[in-house]
Amino acid sequence: xxxxxxxxxxxxxxxxxxxxxxxxxxxxxxxxxxxxxxxxxxxxxxxxxxxxxxxxxxxxxxxxxxxxxxxxxxxxxxxxxxxxxxxxxxxxxxxxxxxxxxxxxxxxxxxxxxxxxxxxxxxxxxxxxxxxxxxxxxxxxxxxxxxxxxxxxxxxxxxxxxxxxxxxxxxxxxxxxxxxxxxxxxxxxxxxxxxxxxxxxxxxxxxxxxxxxxxxxxxxxxxxxxxxxxxxxxxxxxxxxxxxxxxxxxxxxxxxxxxxxxxxxxxxxxxxxxxxxxxxxxxxxxxxxxxxxxxxxxxxxxxxxxxxxxxxxxxxxxxxxxxxxxxxxxxxxxxxxxxxxxxxxxxxxxx
Amino acid sequence: xxxxxxxxxxxxxxxxxxxxxxxxxxxxxxxxxxxxxxxxxxxxxxxxxxxxxxxxxxxxxxxxxxxxxxxxxxxxxxxxxxxxxxxxxxxxxxxxxxxxxxxxxxxxxxxxxxxxxxxxxxxxxxxxxxxxxxxxxxxxxxxxxxxxxxxxxxxxxxxxxxxxxxxxxxxxxxxxxxxxxxxxxxxxxxxxxxxxxxxxxxxxxxxxxxxxxxxxxxxxxxxxxxxxxxxxxxxxxxxxxxxxxxxxxxxxxxxxxxxxxxxxxxxxxxxxxxx
Numbered sequence: 001x002x003x004x005x006x007x008x009x010x011x012x013x014x015x016x017x018x019x020x021x022x023x024x025x026x027x028x029x030x031x032x033x034x035x036x037x038x039x040x041x042x043x044x045x046x047x048x049x050x051x052x053x054x055x056x057x058x059x060x061x062x063x064x065x066x067x068x069x070x071x072x073x074x075x076x077x078x079x080x081x082x083x084x085x086x087x088x089x090x091x092x093x094x095x096x097x098x099x100x101x102x103x104x105x106x107x108x109x110x111x112x113x114x115x116x117x118x119x120x121x122x123x124x125x126x127x128x129x130x131x132x133x134x135x136x137x138x139x140x141x142x143x144x145x146x147x148x149x150x151x152x153x154x155x156x157x158x159x160x161x162x163x164x165x166x167x168x169x170x171x172x173x174x175x176x177x178x179x180x181x182x183x184x185x186x187x188x189x190x191x192x193x194x195x196x197x198x199x200x201x202x203x204x205x206x207x208x209x210x211x212x213x214x215x216x217x218x219x220x221x222x223x224x225x226x227x228x229x230x231x232x233x234x235x236x237x238x239x240x241x242x243x244x245x246x247x248x249x250x251x252x253x254x255x256x257x258x259x260x261x262x263x264x265x266x267x268x269x270x271x272x273x274x275x276x277x278x279x280x281x282x283x284x285x286x287x288x289x290x291x292x293x294x295x296x297x298x299x300x301x302x303x304x305x306x307x308x309x310x311x312x313x314x315x316x317x318x319x320x321x322x323x324x325x326x327x328x329x330x331x332x333x334x335x336x337x338x339x340x341x342x343x344x345x346x347x348x349x350x351x
Numbered sequence: 352x353x354x355x356x357x358x359x360x361x362x363x364x365x366x367x368x369x370x371x372x373x374x375x376x377x378x379x380x381x382x383x384x385x386x387x388x389x390x391x392x393x394x395x396x397x398x399x400x401x402x403x404x405x406x407x408x409x410x411x412x413x414x415x416x417x418x419x420x421x422x423x424x425x426x427x428x429x430x431x432x433x434x435x436x437x438x439x440x441x442x443x444x445x446x447x448x449x450x451x452x453x454x455x456x457x458x459x460x461x462x463x464x465x466x467x468x469x470x471x472x473x474x475x476x477x478x479x480x481x482x483x484x485x486x487x488x489x490x491x492x493x494x495x496x497x498x499x500x501x502x503x504x505x506x507x508x509x510x511x512x513x514x515x516x517x518x519x520x521x522x523x524x525x526x527x528x529x530x531x532x533x534x535x536x537x538x539x540x541x542x543x544x545x546x547x548x549x550x551x552x553x554x555x556x557x558x559x560x561x562x563x564x565x566x567x568x569x570x571x572x573x574x575x576x577x578x579x580x581x582x583x584x585x586x587x588x589x590x591x592x593x594x595x596x597x598x599x600x601x602x603x604x605x606x607x608x609x610x611x612x613x614x615x616x617x618x619x620x621x622x623x624x625x626x
Contacts, residue, residue, distance in 0.1 A: 064588040160488065166574045168589060207491040207573020212466065221471035221490075334590055342405050342585075345577035346412075 027266045028054045029273060032066060032080040034256070035059040039289035046276050053269050070261060071095060078264040079273060085328040087126045087257050088119040092328070096125040097260040103271040106278035106298075113295030117255060118325050126257040127274060130292035132229040133253050133315055133323055134170060135246040137213075139239075142223035147245045150178035153224060154197075159204045163216060163225035166208035168341040169326060170252070171198060174226055177249045184327040188336060195340035199347045208345075217242055228254075230292030232312035237291070244312035246319045253315070253323035255295070380597035401598035406582055410603060413579035414610070416568075417561035420500040421508075424557050425550065427501070428508040432546075433538075436516035447513060454506050462499060462570050469495055469571070491573030499567040504560070508553035515549025516542075554614055559607055579603060 063086040070077040175194035280298030287294035384394040469490040527537040565580030586596035
């Protein structure tokens with residue numbers, strides 16, 4: 001018995017060593033992405049073009065989780081796709097590698113969109129992957145009036161026919177924008193006022209949702225909801241009765257970026273992958289797969305009309321002008337936001 | 352027997368790595384903070400903030416849901432287990448299999464399926480309409496959350512109770528009948544006490560996970576209320592406040608321990624032991 005165990009232990013040690021020897025000439029890039037956030041063919045194509053590089057894709061569901069994974073000591077993540085405010089935090093904490101744009105020639109297609117970003121306008125550490133806005137998705141057969149303001153989400157006519165987004169930043173953003181305040185406010189009074197507004201709205205809200213908003217809008221069981229433009233673009237493809245509006249009071253624009261971790265061993269290979277994702281044909285494939293807006297001007301020329309005519313797909317300059325990026329809030333402010341949101345969520349309307 | 356101790360070693364190692372060490376880490380995060388000088392000191396501020404009114408009301412609400420779920424599961428599962436026990440053994444095991452069959456599918460998938468079924472434009476409402484009963488909002492109500500919880504946890508109540516039924520020695524039942532007990536008396540004074548361990552296991556297996564679940568309230572209840580699981584997630588993922596998060600986890604564990612102790616105690620007191 002002892003001999004068998006000893007043999008097994010020896011084998012366990014030897015086999016991985018032998019296997020890693022035979023693979024010495026291939027590099028593995030560990031990519032941490034959002035679930036289903038890239039056309040699977042794109043990875044295959046890249047590996048075919050670059051036989052020496054293997055992509056090991058893992059996925060996550062939130063920026064916070066992404067941050068937790070990659071900032072843990074000993075993390076092997078090379079490339080990841082964080083949103084704007086998370087890039088800001090990661091730059092501040094010195095987690096990201098400086099990009100050598102000379103190795104990313106196809107960057108020229110996204111240069112324009114990249115420079116409008118407030119957190120890394122020079123693309124020193126990050127380049128945009130896809131972008132979108134937050135707005136109101138509504139069912140044109142149930143909402144006959146024109147939708148222009150966040151105020152429609154407080155209209156009692158639509159009681160129990162409204163869905164809000166179940167996240168601290170997004171829901172409070174709606175209330176803050178409607179009140180005309182900064183969507184990144186650190187002013188406690190403004191925040192509390194926004195919280196009161198959301199409490200007042202609660203009896204009208206049928207549910208606070210995330211991914212399920214799309215299903216409920218497609219099935220037609222809800223008239224109005226707050227959602228991300230890319231998700232709405234997908235929903236509109238399934239149900240053409242749906243419309244999308246970025247309200248006049250302004251909203252949030254977000255960009256998911258591609259970044260390389262500072263401790264990445266194969267930075268040049270990683271930059272090769274970044275460059276590949278900027279190739280117009282590849283970017284077009286990804287944006288068609290995702291229905292999120294691409295910042296790649298070369299890719300937009302390749303898109304078919306179905307996507308270009310979808311009112312939730314393209315971001316107009318007017319929409320962009322009234323939208324703001326989220327700023328990474330410090331811990332104390334975020335705790336205040338959380339307290340206000342908890343009050344909203346635990347509030348029970350008396351009726 | 353002593354020689355065979357080593358067969359428990361793999362589990363012991365597992366338990367130390369995945370239960371004991373994490374528990375110690377939770378205690379560390381909840382009670383120790385870094386002073387301005389950089390030294391580590393004991394503190395009670397995290398526990399205090401975990402015991403604040405708003406987080407306690409969230410915990411109490413989660414426990415209320417879990418309690419109602421446990422009671423409903425018990426009321427449904429006990430008669431069902433009794434019925435299964437009285438069936439002929441072959442039919443009984445087939446029916447038992449039918450009860451367990453849904454568990455072979457992932458619980459998230461089943462919850463998503465209920466979402467579609469309960470939808471305002473879903474099949475259930477279509478059926479009600481054709482029957483002339485009108486359309487009702489079922490999804491995103493408290494009823495839907497309770498239904499989802501009971502549906503998902505029912506097998507965990509049924510299985511241990513049914514198992515304890517199958518272990519009952521039939522001669523005990525026959526003896527009770529021979530000695531003149533009627534069916535109710537036999538059930539209450541002989542069968543019921545013998546199934547007590549199954550009931551306690553069932554309550555534990557339903558109540559504990561039901562307190563910390565939040566997926567069902569998100570998917571079927573439209574996240575209208577904050578569950579304790581949401582609160583924990585927010586503290587760890589959004590606020591990066593592992594200290595308060597750990598303190599919350601400790602408060603939850605203590606509440607669970609207390610309630611489980613209460614269950615065992617009340618069982619000893621209330622149920623006649625056979626006298």
